[in-house]
Amino acid sequence: MLISIRDVAKEAGVSVSTVSRALNGYDDVNEDTRKRIMDMASKLGYRPSQSARNLSLKKKENVAILISGLGSNSPMDEFTGNVLKGLNSYIQGKDMMIAMYGISSEIQRQLSLKDFCEQYSLSGVILTGLKLGDKYIEEVKNNEIPCVGIDIRLEGNMAASVLTDDVKAFKEITLYAIEKGYKKLVLVKGKDEAEVTIDRYKGFKTAVKEKSISKDNIDILDCKYDEELAYTTVREYIGKYGKSRGRTFICMSDLMAIATVRCIEELSYRVGEDFFVTGFDGIQLLNYIKPKIPTIDQNIIKKGYEGMRLLMDIIKNGKNPGTVYIEHSLINGE
Amino acid sequence: MLISIRDVAKEAGVSVSTVSRALNGYDDVNEDTRKRIMDMASKLGYRPSQSARNLSLKKKENVAILISGLGSNSPMDEFTGNVLKGLNSYIQGKDMMIAMYGISSEIQRQLSLKDFCEQYSLSGVILTGLKLGDKYIEEVKNNEIPCVGIDIRLEGNMAASVLTDDVKAFKEITLYAIEKGYKKLVLVKGKDEAEVTIDRYKGFKTAVKEKSISKDNIDILDCKYDEELAYTTVREYIGKYGKSRGRTFICMSDLMAIATVRCIEELSYRVGEDFFVTGFDGIQLLNYIKPKIPTIDQNIIKKGYEGMRLLMDIIKNGKNPGTVYIEHSLINGE
DNA sequence: CTGAAAGCGCTAACAC
DNA sequence: GTGTTAGCGCTTTCAG
Numbered sequence: 001m002l003i004s005i006r007d008v009a010k011e012a013g014v015s016v017s018t019v020s021r022a023l024n025g026y027d028d029v030n031e032d033t034r035k036r037i038m039d040m041a042s043k044l045g046y047r048p049s050q051s052a053r054n055l056s057l058k059k060k061e062n063v064a065i066l067i068s069g070l071g072s073n074s075p076m077d078e079f080t081g082n083v084l085k086g087l088n089s090y091i092q093g094k095d096m097m098i099a100m101y102g103i104s105s106e107i108q109r110q111l112s113l114k115d116f117c118e119q120y121s122l123s124g125v126i127l128t129g130l131k132l133g134d135k136y137i138e139e140v141k142n143n144e145i146p147c148v149g150i151d152i153r154l155e156g157n158m159a160a161s162v163l164t165d166d167v168k169a170f171k172e173i174t175l176y177a178i179e180k181g182y183k184k185l186v187l188v189k190g191k192d193e194a195e196v197t198i199d200r201y202k203g204f205k206t207a208v209k210e211k212s213i214s215k216d217n218i219d220i221l222d223c224k225y226d227e228e229l230a231y232t233t234v235r236e237y238i239g240k241y242g243k244s245r246g247r248t249f250i251c252m253s254d255l256m257a258i259a260t261v262r263c264i265e266e267l268s269y270r271v272g273e274d275f276f277v278t279g280f281d282g283i284q285l286l287n288y289i290k291p292k293i294p295t296i297d298q299n300i301i302k303k304g305y306e307g308m309r310l311l312m313d314i315i316k317n318g319k320n321p322g323t324v325y326i327e328h329s330l331i332n333g334e
Numbered sequence: 335m336l337i338s339i340r341d342v343a344k345e346a347g348v349s350v351s352t353v354s355r356a357l358n359g360y361d362d363v364n365e366d367t368r369k370r371i372m373d374m375a376s377k378l379g380y381r382p383s384q385s386a387r388n389l390s391l392k393k394k395e396n397v398a399i400l401i402s403g404l405g406s407n408s409p410m411d412e413f414t415g416n417v418l419k420g421l422n423s424y425i426q427g428k429d430m431m432i433a434m435y436g437i438s439s440e441i442q443r444q445l446s447l448k449d450f451c452e453q454y455s456l457s458g459v460i461l462t463g464l465k466l467g468d469k470y471i472e473e474v475k476n477n478e479i480p481c482v483g484i485d486i487r488l489e490g491n492m493a494a495s496v497l498t499d500d501v502k503a504f505k506e507i508t509l510y511a512i513e514k515g516y517k518k519l520v521l522v523k524g525k526d527e528a529e530v531t532i533d534r535y536k537g538f539k540t541a542v543k544e545k546s547i548s549k550d551n552i553d554i555l556d557c558k559y560d561e562e563l564a565y566t567t568v569r570e571y572i573g574k575y576g577k578s579r580g581r582t583f584i585c586m587s588d589l590m591a592i593a594t595v596r597c598i599e600e601l602s603y604r605v606g607e608d609f610f611v612t613g614f615d616g617i618q619l620l621n622y623i624k625p626k627i628p629t630i631d632q633n634i635i636k637k638g639y640e641g642m643r644l645l646m647d648i649i650k651n652g653k654n655p656g657t658v659y660i661e662h663s664l665i666n667g668e
Numbered sequence: 669c670t671g672a673a674a675g676c677g678c679t680a681a682c683a684c
Numbered sequence: 685g686t687g688t689t690a691g692c693g694c695t696t697t698c699a700g
Contacts, residue, residue, distance in 0.1 A: 035685080051384075052389050055386050056678040057679065070423075084418070288623065339694060351694095351695075389676050390695045
């Protein structure tokens with residue numbers, strides 16, 4: 001049988017409200033009484049009912065991560081997995097729970113973010129995997145629901161964002177590529193619908209400007225973060241120009257970089273000698289690719305951790321930290 | 335403002351209890367009345383409060399996945415990520431939530447599984463990442479909490495398991511290796527504490543027996559599923575014997591297989607010519623390793639999906655399917 | 669077929 | 685400091 005607050009009250013010889021106050025750390029409770037209640041509670045193995053608590057408070061301390069793009073049958077990407085890990089490392093030992101929901105664009109249309117939170121008794125959410133144009137991004141602006149976007153910029157009174165400073169990071173890797181690689185560059189670009197693409201492109205432009213690389217020495221291949229597309233596009237490019245044009249491939253994602261490496265090798269060139277390749281993200285897979293190519297590690301677990309921290313900050317203290325950048329790091333190649 | 339059942343009742347001109355019955359699909363409600371209520375509910379955008387529902391029912395339909403081994407700071411493994419995906423694909427559009435908790439061995443000692451479920455209002459859990467000897471495995475036996483273990487065999491009235499038939503699968507890959515590879519075998523083994531190891535070893539033995547491979551033609555390297563250990567061990571082995579002994583490496587995990595491939599190449603031998611290597615798991619990474627080595631795909635997303643389905647079956651219908659094997663598939667190499 | 673009313677476990681006024 | 689009491693939104697007897 002479930003031990004209720006009433007049982008504790010009876011056994012401790014006090015009223016339910018006293019128990020409630022004692023257990024919730026109010027200071028208008030006699031210390032002896034509190035101790036007696038605490039002891040009795042743990043002796044009886046009392047566990048407060050979250051449901052009753054939520055119902056009574058109407059303010060729920062449950063938080064959730066809403067993940068967009070989980071629907072497909074493809075394996076879970078490392079990014080989401082690591083965000084989850086990060087969230088989890090925050091709540092570790094904190095007597096909190098974190099729920100997980102997949103939100104398709106479909107769901108976003110059917111159920112407003114506010115309704116979603118009400119329905120599931122959520123006091124705040126972490127949003128990830130959202131794409132520019134997704135409905136919830138707009139809704140966040142006018143809602144008073146504590147939200148934290150991971151890798152997506154959110155606006156609103158109660159909305160914060162955890163991002164990589166993509167402009168800075170991409171500038172860094174671009175500079176690195178220019179220094180270590182060849183002067184004729186190829187930017188292997190992601191799709192413009194993604195917010196990060198815009199920033200990474202900005203970083204790229206700043207770097208080439210700083211290094212005075214002229215437009216003639218830059219080719220841009222739009223590969224939309226699609227590995228296969230990157231493969232075919234780069235293959236065609238190298239097939240056409242060989243080493244006569246761009247020889248430094250600066251890729252907006254590690255996966256596209258890996259595809260690029262594959263092309264190079266299949267065409268019997270050598271990475272590091274004939275061509276230079278950089279990635280971006282810092283995925284695990286890169287450790288298994290030879291040669292090791294330079295990349296930017298986004299520190300995703302940290303992103304998850306910080307996201308959770310910010311969210312709790314907003315929920316509890318009502319303060320909104322706005323945008324927080326998580327430090328990235330440049331991983332050297334060989 | 336939150337729309338409650340009371341609002342719907344008032345607007346529809348009926349009582350709360352009628353609304354409740356109508357919405358919950360009881361058949362003692364006049365069809366016209368039901369329709370009116372349904373319409374009004376959706377017009378008002380009524381969303382039942384889970385908390386109130388749980389409180390009233392005392393039976394909570396919340397389920398959670400309890401993940402062991404999430405604590406470390408290492409990136410989330412593909413396995414867990416894909417299980418999550420599978421779970422999610424089941425609840426997609428089903429108006430359910432799934433909570434996620436990390437459970438260290440520490441937590442398992444402090445808080446019994448039963449208390450855990452009560453505390454978080456869980457009516458059932460998916461358990462994954464557990465190791466032989468973990469406390470919750472024992473507890474499941476004597477509890478009446480609906481549980482489903484993914485890749486861990488659970489016993490108990492309300493406990494089911496979703497597994498790969500490791501005996502069969504490992505027999506399959508072993509036979510394949512014997513046929514395509516060389517007759518002298520090396521088993522790159524995982525740690526015995528893992529349940530799967532025992533089964534995989536059984537499968538191995540059945541296969542070698544069937545093919546009448548004698549003990550002298552088999553070497554066993556205990557590498558505990560540790561990639562580094564596999565690397566050093568195999569390297570030493572090949573360094574010592576070259577091609578004079580085992581030339582077919584049958585690995586209990588893809589990661590160990592990849593380490594093996596690395597050794598072979600670094601010692602200037604060729605996989606597929608000098609040595610033959612097989613893996614087990616079907617991880618993504620394998621797609622990026624050349625040459626493509628044969629492996630067993632465990633279909634982890636399906637495992638997650640089925641796990642969730644079983645759990646709901648146990649919770650709702652009280653029937654326990656026991657152990658369910660998810661079909662695996664042999665992935666050919668090149 | 670429908671409504672009234674009790675109660676799930678908890679919190680928060682408001683008394684004392 | 686502590687107790688009394690009125691809900692939170694919902695389900696479920698029990699009457700009618």
